[in-house]
Amino acid sequence: MSSTRRADAPASPLRAPLLFAAVALLYVLEGTLSNAWFSGSWNSALTILNMGLISAVTALGVNMIWGYGGLFNAGVVGFLALGGLAPVLIATPAVPGAWAAGGPRVLLALAAGLGALALAAAVARRTPPVWRVPAAAVVVLAGYVLFRAVLDPAVAAIESNNPAKAGNIGGLGLPVLLSWPVGALFAAAAAWAVGKVALGLRSDYLAIATLGIGEIIIAVLKNEGWLARGVLNMTGVPRPVPYELDLQADPAFVARAAGWGMDVATASGIWVKLCYAGLFVVVLVALIALSELALRSPWGRMMRAIRDNEIAASAMGKDVTRRHLQLFVIGSAVIGLAGAMMITLDGLMAPGGYNPLRYTFLIWVMVIVGGSGNNWGAVLGALLIWFLWIKAEVWGPAAMALLTAPLPDGPIRTHLIDSAPQMRFIAMGAVLLLVLRFAPRGLLPER
Amino acid sequence: MDLLNALVAILNFVVIPASAYGAQLALGALGVTLIYGILRFSNFAHGDTMAFGTGITILLTWGLQALGISLGPLPSALLALPLAIALTAVLVLVTDRLVYRHYRRVKAAPIVVVMASVGVMFVMNGLTRLLIGVDEIQFADGARFVVSVPQFKAMTGLDEGLALRTTQAITLVLTAAAVWALFAFLNRTRSGKAMRAYADNEDLALLSGIDPERVVRLTWIIATALAVTAGVLYGLDKSFKAFNYFQILLPIFAAAIVGGLGNPLGAVAGGFVIAFSEVALTYPWKKIAEYLGFEPASLLQLLSTEYKFAVSFVILIVVLLVKPTGLFRGKSY
Numbered sequence: 062m063s064s065t066r067r068a069d070a071p072a073s074p075l076r077a078p079l080l081f082a083a084v085a086l087l088y089v090l091e092g093t094l095s096n097a098w099f100s101g102s103w104n105s106a107l108t109i110l111n112m113g114l115i116s117a118v119t120a121l122g123v124n125m126i127w128g129y130g131g132l133f134n135a136g137v138v139g140f141l142a143l144g145g146l147a148p149v150l151i152a153t154p155a156v157p158g159a160w161a162a163g164g165p166r167v168l169l170a171l172a173a174g175l176g177a178l179a180l181a182a183a184v185a186r187r188t189p190p191v192w193r194v195p196a197a198a199v200v201v202l203a204g205y206v207l208f209r210a211v212l213d214p215a216v217a218a219i220e221s222n223n224p225a226k227a228g229n230i231g232g233l234g235l236p237v238l239l240s241w242p243v244g245a246l247f248a249a250a251a252a253w254a255v256g257k258v259a260l261g262l263r264s265d266y267l268a269i270a271t272l273g274i275g276e277i278i279i280a281v282l283k284n285e286g287w288l289a290r291g292v293l294n295m296t297g298v299p300r301p302v303p304y305e306l307d308l309q310a311d312p313a314f315v316a317r318a319a320g321w322g323m324d325v326a327t328a329s330g331i332w333v334k335l336c337y338a339g340l341f342v343v344v345l346v347a348l349i350a351l352s353e354l355a356l357r358s359p360w361g362r363m364m365r366a367i368r369d370n371e372i373a374a375s376a377m378g379k380d381v382t383r384r385h386l387q388l389f390v391i392g393s394a395v396i397g398l399a400g401a402m403m404i405t406l407d408g409l410m411a412p413g414g415y416n417p418l419r420y421t422f423l424i425w426v427m428v429i430v431g432g433s434g435n436n437w438g439a440v441l442g443a444l445l446i447w448f449l450w451i452k453a454e455v456w457g458p459a460a461m462a463l464l465t466a467p468l469p470d471g472p473i474r475t476h477l478i479d480s481a482p483q484m485r486f487i488a489m490g491a492v493l494l495l496v497l498r499f500a501p502r503g504l505l506p507e508r
Numbered sequence: 509m510d511l512l513n514a515l516v517a518i519l520n521f522v523v524i525p526a527s528a529y530g531a532q533l534a535l536g537a538l539g540v541t542l543i544y545g546i547l548r549f550s551n552f553a554h555g556d557t558m559a560f561g562t563g564i565t566i567l568l569t570w571g572l573q574a575l576g577i578s579l580g581p582l583p584s585a586l587l588a589l590p591l592a593i594a595l596t597a598v599l600v601l602v603t604d605r606l607v608y609r610h611y612r613r614v615k616a617a618p619i620v621v622v623m624a625s626v627g628v629m630f631v632m633n634g635l636t637r638l639l640i641g642v643d644e645i646q647f648a649d650g651a652r653f654v655v656s657v658p659q660f661k662a663m664t665g666l667d668e669g670l671a672l673r674t675t676q677a678i679t680l681v682l683t684a685a686a687v688w689a690l691f692a693f694l695n696r697t698r699s700g701k702a703m704r705a706y707a708d709n710e711d712l713a714l715l716s717g718i719d720p721e722r723v724v725r726l727t728w729i730i731a732t733a734l735a736v737t738a739g740v741l742y743g744l745d746k747s748f749k750a751f752n753y754f755q756i757l758l759p760i761f762a763a764a765i766v767g768g769l770g771n772p773l774g775a776v777a778g779g780f781v782i783a784f785s786e787v788a789l790t791y792p793w794k795k796i797a798e799y800l801g802f803e804p805a806s807l808l809q810l811l812s813t814e815y816k817f818a819v820s821f822v823i824l825i826v827v828l829l830v831k832p833t834g835l836f837r838g839k840s841y
Contacts, residue, residue, distance in 0.1 A: 262832050269762075272758055417754065484638065486637060490630025494627035
């Protein structure tokens with residue numbers, strides 16, 4: 062942020078490589094050392110790494126919004142979940158009978174609802190100020206009644222279609238990688254709608270509005286069973302990489318595993334995770350390359366000019382609100398992409414698991430710690446904080462047991478050790494506050 | 509056509525629950541709006557302050573129960589409330605000293621302070637989890653009802669029952685008292701006037717010799733007292749679950765913005781606007797329509813209860829579109 066920028070000496074050019082090497086060392090230790098601190102399992106290290114890479118993509122999106130726009134998106138979890146809907150709708154196999162039961166009617170209802178909103182906006186623009194609010198309200202109300210009248214029977218029909226196993230609209234059965242850009246589009250559409258309303262007002266209005274849209278998207282995913290089975294969870298989202306069981310049955314792979322000197326089960330797990338990691342790294346590198354190119358272009362200079370001094374930029378004829386909206390939509394699209402990647406990795410859509418502390422505010426910690434405004438910083442912060450977040454669950458109780466060793470065994474000591482995993486919330490909050498206070502530019506400051 | 513029964517049903521299912529909920533939101537929104545008015549940022553840690561204070565209250569309540577002390581028909585939590593407020597206020601003041609004071613000194617952008625409040629939220633959330641865990645806890649004791657359904661039916665001879673729970677009655681009485689006390693403080697006392705002056709124009713207030721740090725401390729203490737009271741009343745009325753206190757942040761912010769951020773009267777009005785809209789839109793009106801002589805085919809429920817947060821959100825959006833300063837003209841900058 063402009064207010065925290067200081068004209069201190071540029072950081073050493075070795076700083077970034079050294080910090081990345083240190084984080085890489087953590088992952089290597091997790092893979093090799095087997096003691097109280099590290100598991101010594103490459104499977105575990107790669108599991109953390111894969112989720113860390115997805116967090117890095119999310120953090121890149123948040124960094125675009127915050128680092129280059131100074132905008133606060135408090136609903137990251139919602140955009141992530143919305144992106145996660147794409148693999149379910151695009152890649153899962155079609156549910157027999159579901160589309161015939163109510164597919165066209167659902168589309169019609171959604172079109173009617175969106176049409177009513179667009180009509181209300183048009184009406185509000187054309188009518189004199191006195192009538193603006195009532196006229197728009199009448200249109201919206203009529204649109205809502207129409208929407209529910211078309212949607213409700215369609216939803217009932219879809220949900221009663223094989224409710225034990227399906228009850229959802231089903232997917233298109235297309236390749237799952239295709240769903241990643243679609244997830245980005247979903248999130249971008251939601252971001253456009255929120256940004257259109259909340260941008261251009263005071264800065265915290267966007268934060269509060271996004272907090273709201275985040276919770277609503279999660280509520281929709283939980284309760285609209287026809288969409289992705291709601292709280293019943295959607296399993297069996299197809300994978301872009303081979304399945305472990307297929308690998309274990311493949312003689313060529315078994316021979317290769319023997320050549321590596323590993324048992325087949327471990328080798329197949331590691332191989333699958335490496336495939337995922339490869340895919341994620343490609344996406345991550347492409348995103349960083351694109352955004353670095355964009356930032357070095359005239360567009361990027363304009364964005365930084367707006368962030369550093371909105372008033373001066375608008376005096377130069379830049380439409381600040383419009384640019385902010387653009388940035389907010391692009392950043393949210395990246396978050397949606399990460400959401401689609403996450404569902405692809407898990408093979409499971411479980412809306413109950415979207416916790417805002419974990420998926421919104423932890424991402425914020427990653428961005429702030431890594432260095433707001435620096436793409437590499439966001440990636441570094443994501444990989445580091447995610448690793449610590451996962452390991453703190455193990456380290457917390459171990460550390461607490463060590464700390465409370467002088468205490469006699471009893472209810473107090475048991476309670477302290479049992480609740481030690483909760484300590485990571487305190488630790489993350491403390492890290493955020495310390496970095497924000499003493500090193501507001503993060504580990505890798507923006508150049 | 510049965511007007512009387514319809515009225516009783518509306519009272520029982522809409523007016524009473526919405527009033528209690530609205531009062532709880534109003535207390536929460538008052539805290540948010542005061543902090544916004546004086547410290548000029550949206551406090552994301554407010555929900556977790558409520559949760560932390562409620563957690564302390566529950567621990568103290570258990571202590572009281574173990575000692576055999578009770579308030580008779582009233583919940584013992586009320587006895588624990590003042591001490592819980594004091595303890596939470598100490599924590600909040602320490603937070604201000606360690607975190608927020610720095611950003612006041614460097615005159616940081618409001619959004620940076622919001623970010624700091626997210627850090628505080630994490631810490632408070634962790635403390636609450638450490639203190640009392642994440643499970644749902646019922647801590648209301650004493651009499652359950654002021655008027656119960658069978659009593660009401662026997663009293664009036666109507667088919668439709670009406671219940672007024674003790675917790676709802678306490679919520680309304682305590683909120684009225686708290687709001688009265690707050691407005692008396694803001695309008696009549698020297699310190700209250702200093703607070704309003706500071707909120708109005710910081711520089712002029714400084715020139716007139718008002719100590720800004722004292723104003724800030726007072727604000728934190730009052731906001732914490734309101735937050736913990738709101739949290740305890742909400743917990744008594746429903747139940748205590750740490751995550752619900754994070755979720756209630758949205759209706760509270762919406763209430764504060766609807767009323768106009770920084771405007772205490774607006775926060776109270778906003779709380780009730782949000783609560784009544786939420787309850788009215790998620791209540792199935794079928795029964796009442798039947799009393800009025802209609803034969804509706806559906807439940808006449810505009811929105812299922814899972815989407816109650818959508819109500820606050822939509823109201824928020826409408827206010828942002830139509831009148832960003834809120835109903836009572838808050839600060840628009």
